Amino acid sequence: MNFLLLPFLFISNSLLAISSNFTTKNVKFQSEGISLSGTIFNPKNASAAVVIVHGSGQEKRMTEFATLLANNGIAVLTYDKRGVGESGGVYAGPEVGTNNVDSLNLNLLSLDASSAVDVLSKDLQNNRIPIGLIGGSQAGWIIPLTAQKNKKIKFMTIFSGALITVKQQLRFQFYTNGNSSFWDTHTEEDARNHTMTDPDKYEFIDTDPLDTLTKLSIPGLWIFGGKDIQVPVNLSIELLNKLKPGSKQYEYKLYPDLGHNTAFSDSTEPVEYAIKWIKNRK
Template sequence: MKTINKLADKSNVNTKQFCRNILLILFLFSTVGHILAIPPNFTTKNIKFLSEGDSLSGTIFKPDHISAAVVIIHGSGQEKRMTEFATLLAKNGIAVLTYDKRGVGESAGIYAGPEVGTNNVDSTNLNLLSLDASAAVNVLSKYLSNNQIPIGLIGGSQAGWIIPLTAEKNKKVKFMTIFSGALITVKEQLRFQFYTNGNASFWDTHTEEDARKHTMTDPDKYEFTDTDPVGVLSKLSIPGLWIFGGKDIQVPVNLSIEHLNTLKSKGKRYEYKLFPTLGHNTAFSKDEEPMKEAIKWMKNISKVKAKH
C-alpha cells in the first residue's frame, strides 16, 4: 500500500513539473512574440538614383527621431549596400543612405578593381566614386527635407581618400567620420602595404623607423596619377573624426596622425582616436568602443550645429 502511495505521490510531482514546464514554454513563446511584434524605431526605403549617367541602387534608413544623417562610403572591393552597418546607425538615431557600389549588386556602371584586372585607386576612379557619393548626399538631403539635420560621410579604408574628395565637391556635407583612412598619398600607402605584406605580426619584428623609411623611399610598383588627401583636407572647413588601430598593417597610422596634427595646428577641426591594440578593421572588430565613439561624436555634431 505504501508503495502505491509513493507511486501516486511521484506521479503528482511529475504532473506538476510537467505543467510548470508547459507554462514556462508558453511564457517564453509569448515573450518572443511580443518582442518580434515591436516595430523597429526606423523605416527603410529602397531607392534608385543617377550618377554620371548610371543608375545606382540603395536603401535609406530613417529613424523616428533623427540626430544626424550619413551616406556610407565603401572601402575597396566589390561592396554592396551595408545594411547591417546602416541598421546599427539607424537604431542610434542616425539616418543613413547606403548603396551598392557602381557595377556591383543592383547598381549599373562598371566596377574597377584588381578582381577584374583594373586599377581602383587611380585618381580617375577615386574621383568617379566621390561623384557617386556626392549624388547620394543630394538624394538623402532631398529625402530628409530638413536642412537642420547635418549630413555627413562615414566609411573606412579606401573611403579615407573618397570622403574628402566628396566633401570638396558637395557643400551639403557637414562632417566626416573615417575609420582607418590614410592621410598619405595612394602610392605611399601602397608602398607600406607591400612592405607589411599581410603579416599580422609585422609590428613585432619591425620598427616605426623601418616602416617609415620604406614608405617614403621604396620605388613604386605601379604608375598612375596619385591622390594626396592632405591637399584636399587643407581646403575643407568641416569637422572630421579619424579612428585608427595601432596595429594597422595597411595604413601607416603614426605618419597619418602626424599629418592630422599638422592640419589641426592650422585651425582645422580634425580629431582622432587611437586604439593601440586594434588593426585595420577598427569599425567592425570585436571591440565595440570605436563604433560607440564614432556614434557619440556624430550625435554631438548635431548638438553643436543646433547651438549655432
C-alpha cells in the first residue's frame, strides 16, 4: 500500500552549469540520537543558503540539485535521509512496510532538517546571508514544521506541496490512482468531493499544514503544476490564498501544463523562478 506522495525527483538539466564556482565539504551531524551525513556546497559570494528537505522515498543527498543551486550563487546543505545512504537511523516508508506520513515521522524528519540548518548556519557564520528550506512533495508538510522549530530559517520554497491534511491528500491520490489522463475525464468539483468526503483507508495521527503556516511569519513560495495528480492544486491554492491576507508573506506560481514534478520537467522555468525568488530574500 502507498502511504506517501511519489518521490520528488531532482534531475539535472540545462540549468546545471558546467563550471563549478564553489567548494564542497562532507559533514556529519547529530539529530535525535543518530548521525546524519551530508555535503555543504559553498559558492563564492553566495547571496542565500538553503537546506534541501527530502520528499518521500529513500533519498540520498541531492548532489545534482545542490550543484545547480550552487552554480547560481546559493549555498546548500544536502544530506542522506535518516536510514538511507551514509546516514544512521531507521528509514520509514511503505517499501519497508511502515507509514512515513504519520505525524511522529514527519516531525522527526523536521527535526533532522532543523539540525541541518544549524550545521549550515555554523559553517556560514561569517557570511550574513539568509538561510531557508527548499524541497518538494512530502517536504511541503515537513518544511513548515521545521521552520516553526528553528528561528534561523528565514524563508521556504516548496514545489508541489499540499496545503491540505495528509489524510485528505491520500484520498485524492487514491482517487487519481496514478492516471496521467485523470484531468481529461474528471472535474474539479468531482475531485474535490472525493478529497473532502471519501473514507480514510488508514488510521494514523494526521498533520494539517495550515496549523503551522498560520503561526509562521517568514516568506514562502509554493510552485504548482496544474495537471498534478498527487496534490489537489486548486484546493491548495484556495487555502493558501486564505492565509495571505494580513501579515503572511506567502506567494505561489502556477504552471498550468505541468504535473507533480514541477522542479524538473521539460521546462526550466519553475526552477529559474525559484532561484530568482530565493536570491531576492534579505
